Amino acid sequence: MPDAGDPHRRIATLMVHPVLIVGASMGGLRTAEALRRFGYSGPITAIGDEPHAPYNRPPLSKAVLAESVSHEAVAFEQRDSTADVNWILGVRVNSADLEHNVVTDSNGEVHPFSALVIATGLRPRRLSVSNGELRGRHAVRTLDDAIALRAELKPGARVVIVGAGFIGCEVAATARTLGCDVTVVAPGTHPMHRSLGTELASEMQRRHESKGVVIRMKTSVTDLVGESSVEGVILDDGTTLPCDVLVEAIGSHQNTEWLEGNDLDLSAGVLADNDLRALRRNGTPWDNVFVVGDVARFPNPAYDDEARQIEHWNIPTETAKRVAQVFTGQAHGAFRPIPSFWTDQYDNHLLAYGVLSIADDVTLIEGDVTGDCVFGYYRSGKMVGVCGIGMRSVVQSHRTNFV
Amino acid sequence: MIKIDVDMAKCQHYGQCVFEAPNVFELNNDDKLEYTATADDSERANIEAAIDVCPMQAIRIVE
Ligand SMILES: Cc1cc2nc3c(=O)[nH]c(=O)nc-3n(C[C@H](O)[C@H](O)[C@H](O)COP(=O)(O)OP(=O)(O)OC[C@H]3O[C@@H](n4cnc5c(N)ncnc54)[C@H](O)[C@@H]3O)c2cc1C
Ligand code: SF4
Numbered sequence: 001m002p003d004a005g006d007p008h009r010r011i012a013t014l015m016v017h018p019v020l021i022v023g024a025s026m027g028g029l030r031t032a033e034a035l036r037r038f039g040y041s042g043p044i045t046a047i048g049d050e051p052h053a054p055y056n057r058p059p060l061s062k063a064v065l066a067e068s069v070s071h072e073a074v075a076f077e078q079r080d081s082t083a084d085v086n087w088i089l090g091v092r093v094n095s096a097d098l099e100h101n102v103v104t105d106s107n108g109e110v111h112p113f114s115a116l117v118i119a120t121g122l123r124p125r126r127l128s129v130s131n132g133e134l135r136g137r138h139a140v141r142t143l144d145d146a147i148a149l150r151a152e153l154k155p156g157a158r159v160v161i162v163g164a165g166f167i168g169c170e171v172a173a174t175a176r177t178l179g180c181d182v183t184v185v186a187p188g189t190h191p192m193h194r195s196l197g198t199e200l201a202s203e204m205q206r207r208h209e210s211k212g213v214v215i216r217m218k219t220s221v222t223d224l225v226g227e228s229s230v231e232g233v234i235l236d237d238g239t240t241l242p243c244d245v246l247v248e249a250i251g252s253h254q255n256t257e258w259l260e261g262n263d264l265d266l267s268a269g270v271l272a273d274n275d276l277r278a279l280r281r282n283g284t285p286w287d288n289v290f291v292v293g294d295v296a297r298f299p300n301p302a303y304d305d306e307a308r309q310i311e312h313w314n315i316p317t318e319t320a321k322r323v324a325q326v327f328t329g330q331a332h333g334a335f336r337p338i339p340s341f342w343t344d345q346y347d348n349h350l351l352a353y354g355v356l357s358i359a360d361d362v363t364l365i366e367g368d369v370t371g372d373c374v375f376g377y378y379r380s381g382k383m384v385g386v387c388g389i390g391m392r393s394v395v396q397s398h399r400t401n402f403v
Numbered sequence: 404m405i406k407i408d409v410d411m412a413k414c415q416h417y418g419q420c421v422f423e424a425p426n427v428f429e430l431n432n433d434d435k436l437e438y439t440a441t442a443d444d445s446e447r448a449n450i451e452a453a454i455d456v457c458p459m460q461a462i463r464i465v466e
Contacts, residue, residue, distance in 0.1 A: 056460050317455050342417055392418050392434045
């Protein structure tokens, strides 16, 4: 063992600061795996504030919520290639100093890095109401959230879901399937309207209603009723819905507070260039600071030069791969990932490719709206997305339109 | 040789795996997943990519 005065040892410790990944979920895990796959063999440290090793979130509002929720049911398989990653779990990073290549965690410990990967994702936005200190309020982002919600989804329970995006609708379908009495309350015109467009969204509303879910669109929540736990939800039209279980699925906040003071554009996620390098406010990239997953806002030349956050499951994997390629000098051409999402609600399996929300025209291209069907999404006459209920092969046959 | 296992209780037949390892996975005429139980070692990288993109995390290499 060389002693501390040994010059070789000192040089070694100076040189081998790890690639530091903040956020130990899918984006963080996939980055570690991709760095190894593309040949980086130096140290990797990943710090995450959840106590669990990385796990898969989508089942938390679907199949796993319907059965029993456990880490085992959703954990990502750990690969041999990342066995030597130093996972620091249950620890939050409080601040970063990009100029000096360090972050500081909630225990006051300082972690130097050679490169930083921002993978801190999103957290649910919560209702802001005056009578808010009540039990029975839920959100669904983490495993612990899903475990807590699962315990309350008993047959006959009166469940009110605020928000009719994908997660709200998935929880509605799961709770209804479990025999709960379900009402969805949301401000928009149709469930999932912003993503799916009117045709498909109104059809999905019909399918939810045919299962007995009550859907109240163009409605918002003004306050809650209850002493210690939620008993009712007061709506803006003055009515009160009885409620045992409240699920708040009203969008997200960005987990970027820890990055403040570093001249980054944090107005929506972390603004990055097409190589996922975080950008200073003057538009120049940090060479050793990357962003992956839900929190990354980056331009995709497959569409245009507007930077967007894409909160779909395939993006952590795609962005992680690109970061590893850039970091190891193996990136070629522009980064043009095809966003893809799916959702399962009852026996409706929706699959989509592309960016549906930018379309100005939506057309049925196959099937029948009341059965299995596929819609094309177009902007200025060019296909920008495709989405189907069932009919996977047809949906997939259009995927090449976006490559 | 690589042995592949897909947990058909988990698989929702999304066919994302098909794009990554077309020699191993395909959707049949009924849009159901079919796959070869074994594959050549040269397919390993493709199969690992398929494991990554499977939304249900249903695919495993069992060696
Ligand atoms: C219930 C649910 C269902 C979904 N269903 C679908 C679906 O059907 N289809 C689809 O395409 N997508 C779906 N998604 C979206 C998909 O899961 C996300 O795109 C994906 O999880 C993003 O991964 P990520 O690693 O970027 O972020 P996250 O998974 O959010 O991970 C970020 C991690 O960083 C941690 N963290 C945050 N701040 C700090 C800090 N300061 N210090 C340390 N750690 C920190 C967080 O606790 C978290 O563990 C769903 C998401 C949810 C929640
Ligand atoms: S990607 Fe997964 S869920 Fe989809 S068909 Fe392949 S194994 Fe099944």
